Amino acid sequence: MSAPVSTVAVVGAGPAGTRAAEVLVRAGLRPVVLDEAPDNGGRIFQRPPPGFTRPYEALYGSVAPQARALHAAFDGLRGRVDYRPSTLAWHLRPGTLHTLSDGQAGQVDFAQAILCTGAMDRVVPLPGWTRPGVTTLGGAQIALKTQGCAIGRRVAFLGTGPLLWLVAMQYAKAGATVAAVLDTTPLATKARQAPALLAGGRAFLTGLRMMAWPRLHGVKVVEGATPLEITGTDGVDGLRYRGGGREHVLACDAVAMGWGLKPETQLADLAGVPFDFDLVQRLHLPRRNDAGRTPVVGIYLAGDGARIGGAELAELQGARAAWSVVEDRGLPLDLPEIARLDRAIAAQAGFRRALDLAFPYPHALAAEMPDATTLCRCEAVTAGELRAAAAPHDLNRAKALTRLGMGRCQGRVCGPPGAEVLAAALGCEVSEVGRLRGQWPVKPVPLSMAAE
Amino acid sequence: MSTPALATQQADVVIVGGGGAGCSAALHLAQRGARVVVLERGLVGSQASGVNYGGVRQQGRHPAELPIARRAHALWQRLPELLGTDCEFEVTGHLKLARDEAEEADLVAYLDVARVHGLRLRLIGRNSLHRDYPWLGPRVVAGSLAPDDGAANPRLLAPALARAAIAAGAQVLEGAEVLGLAHDGAGFVAEAAGTLFRAPWLLNCAGFWGGKIAATFGEPVPVSPMSPLMLVSEPVPWFIEPNLGVVGGNVYLRQIRRGNIIFGGGRGENDPAIPYARALPGPAMRAMRLASELVPALAGVQIIRSWTGIDGEMPDHLPVIGASATTPGLLHAFGFSGHGFQLGPAIGAILAELVFDGRTDLPLEPFAIGRFAGTTASTMGDGT
Numbered sequence: 045m046s047a048p049v050s051t052v053a054v055v056g057a058g059p060a061g062t063r064a065a066e067v068l069v070r071a072g073l074r075p076v077v078l079d080e081a082p083d084n085g086g087r088i089f090q091r092p093p094p095g096f097t098r099p100y101e102a103l104y105g106s107v108a109p110q111a112r113a114l115h116a117a118f119d120g121l122r123g124r125v126d127y128r129p130s131t132l133a134w135h136l137r138p139g140t141l142h143t144l145s146d147g148q149a150g151q152v153d154f155a156q157a158i159l160c161t162g163a164m165d166r167v168v169p170l171p172g173w174t175r176p177g178v179t180t181l182g183g184a185q186i187a188l189k190t191q192g193c194a195i196g197r198r199v200a201f202l203g204t205g206p207l208l209w210l211v212a213m214q215y216a217k218a219g220a221t222v223a224a225v226l227d228t229t230p231l232a233t234k235a236r237q238a239p240a241l242l243a244g245g246r247a248f249l250t251g252l253r254m255m256a257w258p259r260l261h262g263v264k265v266v267e268g269a270t271p272l273e274i275t276g277t278d279g280v281d282g283l284r285y286r287g288g289g290r291e292h293v294l295a296c297d298a299v300a301m302g303w304g305l306k307p308e309t310q311l312a313d314l315a316g317v318p319f320d321f322d323l324v325q326r327l328h329l330p331r332r333n334d335a336g337r338t339p340v341v342g343i344y345l346a347g348d349g350a351r352i353g354g355a356e357l358a359e360l361q362g363a364r365a366a367w368s369v370v371e372d373r374g375l376p377l378d379l380p381e382i383a384r385l386d387r388a389i390a391a392q393a394g395f396r397r398a399l400d401l402a403f404p405y406p407h408a409l410a411a412e413m414p415d416a417t418t419l420c421r422c423e424a425v426t427a428g429e430l431r432a433a434a435a436p437h438d439l440n441r442a443k444a445l446t447r448l449g450m451g452r453c454q455g456r457v458c459g460p461p462g463a464e465v466l467a468a469a470l471g472c473e474v475s476e477v478g479r480l481r482g483q484w485p486v487k488p489v490p491l492s493m494a495a496e
Numbered sequence: 497m498s499t500p501a502l503a504t505q506q507a508d509v510v511i512v513g514g515g516g517a518g519c520s521a522a523l524h525l526a527q528r529g530a531r532v533v534v535l536e537r538g539l540v541g542s543q544a545s546g547v548n549y550g551g552v553r554q555q556g557r558h559p560a561e562l563p564i565a566r567r568a569h570a571l572w573q574r575l576p577e578l579l580g581t582d583c584e585f586e587v588t589g590h591l592k593l594a595r596d597e598a599e600e601a602d603l604v605a606y607l608d609v610a611r612v613h614g615l616r617l618r619l620i621g622r623n624s625l626h627r628d629y630p631w632l633g634p635r636v637v638a639g640s641l642a643p644d645d646g647a648a649n650p651r652l653l654a655p656a657l658a659r660a661a662i663a664a665g666a667q668v669l670e671g672a673e674v675l676g677l678a679h680d681g682a683g684f685v686a687e688a689a690g691t692l693f694r695a696p697w698l699l700n701c702a703g704f705w706g707g708k709i710a711a712t713f714g715e716p717v718p719v720s721p722m723s724p725l726m727l728v729s730e731p732v733p734w735f736i737e738p739n740l741g742v743v744g745g746n747v748y749l750r751q752i753r754r755g756n757i758i759f760g761g762g763r764g765e766n767d768p769a770i771p772y773a774r775a776l777p778g779p780a781m782r783a784m785r786l787a788s789e790l791v792p793a794l795a796g797v798q799i800i801r802s803w804t805g806i807d808g809e810m811p812d813h814l815p816v817i818g819a820s821a822t823t824p825g826l827l828h829a830f831g832f833s834g835h836g837f838q839l840g841p842a843i844g845a846i847l848a849e850l851v852f853d854g855r856t857d858l859p860l861e862p863f864a865i866g867r868f869a870g871t872t873a874s875t876m877g878d879g880t
């Protein structure tokens with residue numbers, strides 16, 4: 045008989061995972077921290093590969109101090125956590141994470157797991173979005189952050205949300221030409237949230253500066269734009285859009301696009317955490333309380349992987365979820381610290397809500413995409429094919445009939461816009477068509493990983 | 497059962513379960529003019545019939561099943577005419593492989609069984625096998641090719657059968673779980689979707705859950721939930737034409753035209769009460785190893801998804817098909833033990849004959865529910 049497993053596993057070494065591990069170590073535990081990426085930092089504070097020497101200020105801009113602090117915190121944990129970089133968790137069963145590293149399958153048995161899996165870009169497919177030269181905003185940023193290269197010479201930025209303005213500014217500062225920033229949210233929508241956004245304090249000011257930056261530097265800005273088509277023969281040569289009641293063509297050789305972020309919830313789903321439809325983010329999100337506990341015993345959630353809230357909130361939630369683990373293991377608590385975390389988390393609620401409302405997912409744009417638009421790019425399913433599959437109110441049945449979401453990404457990209465198209469075609473609420481059923485693996489794994 | 501407020505609807509035949517068996521029964525009965533109602537708890541084809549491997553195979557079946565499989569085979573070829581779609585049925589051939597001499601002896605022994613039933617098979621020795629299929633691994637020593645077998649898209653069959661049944665006049669109710677069932681002396685009464693459905697005939701086509709219905713009518717059977725484990729790869733250039741199996745069945749795989757490879761082998765976990773089913777990593781990895789031994793070039797492909805479903809498994813791996821031993825007018829067709837997809841189209845034809853003609857030409861004795869009489873409740877899988 046082996047001893048009962050007492051390990052705490054932390055999935056993800058971004059802001060949430062780092063702060064979770066820190067608290068666990070403080071409580072005298074030695075967690076396993078695994079991350080699919082070769083280095084820690086997560087998305088916002090992703091570290092460049094070894095040998096790349098761009099300074100923190102160039103890489104992380106106004107959040108360089110936070111990046112430096114987070115990296116230092118993680119470096120301070122080395123030796124005191126069982127850190128496993130380049131390790132993908134592809135399945136979670138009660139008490140076990142199934143992993144892939146160095147091409148080999150493995151597993152980590154745990155008593156508690158804190159899932160800090162972060163987010164991915166959210167897109168609205170539009171005609172031409174599958175052309176080479178089109179990436180997500182996050183993809184464009186990673187190219188810059190980790191490799192110091194741009195996705196084109198003359199890049200159009202399309203979408204909505206803070207990342208739109210941030211990446212456009214980062215590109216311009218790095219020396220790329222920003223053809224334009226096209227925000228699908230009208231100025232008025234954002235302005236309505238200004239009073240509530242003020243609560244964000246420093247974050248709000250940073251945001252205002254980011255949005256002012258292109259204008260101050262002579263970059264074309266269109267708010268309330270409606271994208272029509274990304275044109276080109278081999279790659280990209282332009283972006284057709286409607287703005288101010290007229291149609292325009294913007295010359296560019298690359299497009300970075302994104303409409304906010306979407307949590308990576310597959311592990312929570314496999315763990316059996318129930319999901320609820322969130323009317324503001326228009327997504328099914330895993331259920332958990334403010335202390336990071338889910339209804340599934342032993343499973344905790346923190347950061348963008350549970351609900352989009354940004355890096356600062358992710359750090360707070362990571363620490364808070366770890367204190368829940370500490371409490372549930374009956375270990376001594378730092379109650380003033382927990383109270384401070386709870387206050388700080390609560391204080392962000394109003395700002396985050398305003399941010400969600402200021403940059404809404406343009407669901408009508410998704411719902412009304414032209415029939416010929418490739419909706420699912422893995423399986424080349426068009427919006428028209430989905431509409432024609434006279435399905436009942438069920439996204440999974442629509443998938444079975446059309447192959448939507450059956451490819452490499454398993455619907456992580458096309459699922460939400462597909463739900464909008466289907467709901468509009470059926471004349472029902474998007475919450476009624478459900479969400480795509482999840483199965484392992486969370487990301488593709490090679491057959492050879494099973495070799496003995 | 498006796499809430500007076502419920503509406504009542506009269507039919508000739510009530511079918512419980514909208515899988516391949518229930519939907520094909522609805523089609524064949526409606527075509528002969530019966531008033532048919534299908535009551536399906538979820539969506540048609542949402543259980544075993546919609547999520548299986550898609551193997552449309554006669555080779556390797558139990559001799560008792562071959563007559564039904566032969567009849568089904570004829571129907572599979574007529575799908576476009578019957579259903580207006582081929583359900584992506586393709587005659588790719590089914591190549592069953594032996595990995596040692598004992599397995600090879602098994603292939604040879606089956607040739608006689610096949611001959612009796614008119615199933616074409618061609619035994620291929622080691623050298624020709626590796627010449628014809630150069631991508632096979634060195635452990636493979638012989639193969640048996642069933643040139644008329646193939647595969648189809650399971651997601652399409654039950655919905656297509658249901659559409660055709662509706663076009664022929666059947667009523668197919670989805671989201672209609674049968675909550676109560678009884679025979680009140682005059683006929684059957686089924687409660688579902690807030691309605692009492694009355695009919696002189698009741699067809700139990702409820703898959704694994706058919707066991708519960710049989711028990712309701714006093715004939716419990718030892719059925720347990722089984723979940724064959726499935727994996728699918730990303731698309732790779734097409735090179736595997738036949739549907740591949742092995743003696744013993746611990747791994748099977750096929751490549752669809754668009755490039756994805758579908759693998760099966762081992763079992764997943766399930767809870768039929770929910771119903772819930774999921775592939776298990778341990779057995780999946782064993783299937784991965786066996787698959788790359790069979791076709792070494794597959795070692796590098798990426799698995800993008802796993803899944804499974806729930807079928808009813810009988811101790812002798814043969815389904816229950818035919819008349820109830822306790823209740824006149826009740827017909828069973830369930831417990832297909834992991835190989836009822838291919839049989840589906842014929843099951844409806846057989847049940848329609850039993851209803852209209854009181855007989856069928858196909859021998860059904862091996863499938864009689866009476867073969868389990870005397871089984872005690874303690875040996876029964878309750879499925880949870």
Ligand SMILES: Cc1cc2nc3c(=O)[nH]c(=O)nc-3n(C[C@H](O)[C@H](O)[C@H](O)COP(=O)(O)OP(=O)(O)OC[C@H]3O[C@@H](n4cnc5c(N)ncnc54)[C@H](O)[C@@H]3O)c2cc1C
Pocket residue numbers: 055056057058059060061078079080081085086087088089131132133134160161162163164165181182183185186207210305308311346347348349353354355356358486
């Ligand atoms: C592409 C992209 C760019 C972004 N850029 C910015 C930005 O510039 N500014 C900003 O404020 N916000 C940005 N964000 C938002 C950012 O996600 C959050 O602000 C912050 O990083 C959230 O922290 P986190 O710890 O919750 O998640 P993350 O920082 O995303 O960390 C999650 C970690 O979990 C790992 N992981 C996930 N799933 C698994 C698995 N199954 N197995 C193993 N490891 C796994 C990931 O590799 C990752 O390292 C960006 C988001 C994305 C997706």
Ligand SMILES: Cc1cc2nc3c(=O)[nH]c(=O)nc-3n(C[C@H](O)[C@H](O)[C@H](O)COP(=O)(O)OP(=O)(O)OC[C@H]3O[C@@H](n4cnc5c(N)ncnc54)[C@H](O)[C@@H]3O)c2cc1C
Pocket residue numbers: 512513514515516517518535536537538539540541542543544545546547548549550551552553672673674675701702703704705706722723724725726803804805806807829830831832833834835836837838839
């Ligand atoms: C993963 C997997 C792979 C397989 N691979 C193959 C293969 O390659 N080739 C092959 O020939 N066979 C295969 N099979 C077997 C085959 O899928 C089944 O034998 C066949 O589909 C059974 O059909 P059915 O109609 O009896 O059952 P089902 O398809 O399960 O239909 C029964 C229906 O009854 C409904 N139901 C149950 N209770 C109630 C109730 N109280 N009220 C209303 N509705 C109810 C259920 O919701 C269900 O839809 C496989 C099975 C699985 C699970």
